[in-house]
Amino acid sequence: MVLLGEVFPNFEAETTEGPIKFHDWLGGSWGILFSHPADFTPVCTTELGAAAQLAPEFAKRGVKMIAVSCDPVQSHKDWIKDIEAYNHLAGAFPYPIIADEERRLAVQLGMLDPDERTAEGLCLTARAVFVVGPDNRLKLSILYPATTGRNFHEILRAIDSLQLTAQKKVATPVNWKAGDKCMVLPSISEDDAKKLFPAGVEVHEVPSGKKYIRTTPQPQ
Numbered sequence: 001m002v003l004l005g006e007v008f009p010n011f012e013a014e015t016t017e018g019p020i021k022f023h024d025w026l027g028g029s030w031g032i033l034f035s036h037p038a039d040f041t042p043v044c045t046t047e048l049g050a051a052a053q054l055a056p057e058f059a060k061r062g063v064k065m066i067a068v069s070c071d072p073v074q075s076h077k078d079w080i081k082d083i084e085a086y087n088h089l090a091g092a093f094p095y096p097i098i099a100d101e102e103r104r105l106a107v108q109l110g111m112l113d114p115d116e117r118t119a120e121g122l123c124l125t126a127r128a129v130f131v132v133g134p135d136n137r138l139k140l141s142i143l144y145p146a147t148t149g150r151n152f153h154e155i156l157r158a159i160d161s162l163q164l165t166a167q168k169k170v171a172t173p174v175n176w177k178a179g180d181k182c183m184v185l186p187s188i189s190e191d192d193a194k195k196l197f198p199a200g201v202e203v204h205e206v207p208s209g210k211k212y213i214r215t216t217p218q219p220q
């Protein structure tokens with residue numbers, strides 16, 4: 001398992017776009033690696049289609065995309081045709097899919113779902129998401145069971161938050177979306193907050209009298 005802040009494994013793998021070494025493939029960009037249980041399965045077909053439709057949004061944020069499951073490259077390539085047809089995709093499929101037939105990556109990254117198995121009884125990969133920063137370190141991970149499809153709009157929202165924190169020293173509150181007010185990090189002093197956020201810092205009164213709830217317009 002990789003923990004937040006740790007260097008993501010620099011694994012080597014075969015993909016639908018040829019062999020990769022992960023850090024070289026990332027090349028100092030942000031990246032998202034998302035796993036799915038198996039090729040030619042219905043929920044996965046909707047998820048990979050939605051991810052492909054949102055590829056321009058990931059590109060706008062400088063985030064490279066890559067998917068993985070335990071099927072071989074040729075199976076991925078055949079399945080991509082179904083994903084394209086079902087989701088009405090046009091043009092080249094926008095991201096590679098890793099073949100993890102030996103389940104090496106699935107084990108290394110803690111992605112196996114004990115409740116969902118192949119006909120032979122082997123565990124399938126769950127629906128994991130890893131967002132990796134330009135420093136090759138893990139910035140976010142989520143893990144859904146095989147039976148629950150993810151929301152890729154939520155993943156983009158979380159990436160907006162991650163990138164804002166990385167660049168502007170703010171945190172984002174519940175249900176935040178791009179453009180909403182942000183929270184000043186608790187570690188920032190009152191004086192520094194004034195300098196860092198010239199658009200203004202509002203300190204919200206609470207019964208404890210503590211001045212820890214500080215909002216500021218989203219820094220540009």
Ligand code: BEZ
Nearest residue numbers: 037041042043044146147
């Ligand atoms: C699916 O993608 O539909 C799926 C895959 C494995 C288990 C359950 C659902």
